[in-house]
Amino acid sequence: MTEPLRVALAGIGTVGAGVIRLIDANRELIARRAGRAIEIVAVSARDRGKDRGVDIARFDWIDDSTALARHSRADVVVELVGGADGPALALARATLEAGKSFVTANKAMIAHHGLELAGAAEAAGTALKFEAAVAGGIPVIKGLREGAAANEIARVYGILNGTCNFILSKMEAEGRDFADVLGEAQRLGFAEADPTFDIDGVDAAHKLSILASLAFGTKPAFGDVATSGVRHVLAADIAEAAALGYRIRLLGIAESNAAGLFQRVHPHLVPLDHPLAHVSGSLNAVVAEGNFVGRLFFQGAGAGDGPTASAVVADLIDIARGEFGPPYAMPADSLLAQPGADTGDRRGRAYVRFTVADKVGVLAEIAAAMRDAGVSIESLMQRGAMADGSVLVAIVTHEGPERCVAQALEKLRGSPSLIGQPLWMHILDS
Structure with missing residues (x-):
């Protein structure tokens, strides 16, 4: 009988608890699709006694998350701690150094350190997976890395932040101002207490830099993303755009051509006949334009415990099947260092x-x-x-x-x- 894939999980917040619930609920289906069972064997988080709505007593508790990389029974480590550096990056490096596979939903870490980690994974002959880092449950990374692999991608763009899309959609539907809708988004849990990363476009910029690297075969260049957010959009702008036949959406857009690599997160007026104009609420959507496949459109829930957990477990299923491959669809040392476009x-x-x-x-x-x-x-x-x-x-x-x-x-x-x-x-x- 094939041995199960044994998982160590760092971070048992909303998404971590969702991963546990998903594996519990779909255990038999997952095993059939993966070719073997997937089992969590160890967990780590800041507060051992917190009620998370899932039973964690059955797993080994590890106080130091970095020690999960050395857990004797773990084949793969899942990181849901967050943050570009600190414990998350230490765990990623330790896991790959130990020759174990690594799965993360951490877009900031991948945007800043993805190239380093991809090189380490390839050198160790192990897997680095980050489907959940971009657009939650939408399989856009797999779509670009595998489904569109034969195409030259001219442009990739879309709505990459559900918080901003929720705010703009509410302003549009109800004629309310930004500050009022932001407060509601915070009360409903769509926005953080400190929403700066979301409303100023940084979160979307992290995701865009990852998509650009996958789409164009270029080295991740988060520092070259020109970024602005939605905090200065007024209800009057929403109304004016509507009168002109547009809707306002925060878009991340990346293109690669002879002029260089163009990456920008910026509010746009989107024509009503474009599918992105009809993506509302907290949904995300990504468009990729290939030279043979044409326009590809991915839409779905970009955050939340269920969608994000779905992407994490999908990565685990790939690893259970032995599907590793280069994290950026081609070897890390072959990614191009393309200058930023003027x-x-x-x-x-x-x-x-x-x-x-x-x-x-x-x-x-x-x-x-x-x-x-x-x-x-x-x-x-x-x-x-x-x-x-x-x-x-x-x-x-x-x-x-x-x-x-x-x-x-x-x-x-x-x-x-x-x-x-x-x-x-x-x-x-x-």
């Missing part, structure tokens, strides 16, 4: 919103700055005075180089007519 040369249309003082000459000042920078204005909208007496002015540009819009905004920097910083959002092509 975004100023990118062409597209833009939405730029200004909050201005209600006085004569403001529109002329904005229009002159756009003209002098070579920006062609398609439409200009001015809305009535707000409660504080300010006025919103929104411009949609014709297609042109991004450098020109940046130059126009620089010309307006420090103008006494402007209240706060303008909001610049790109318009996604269909």
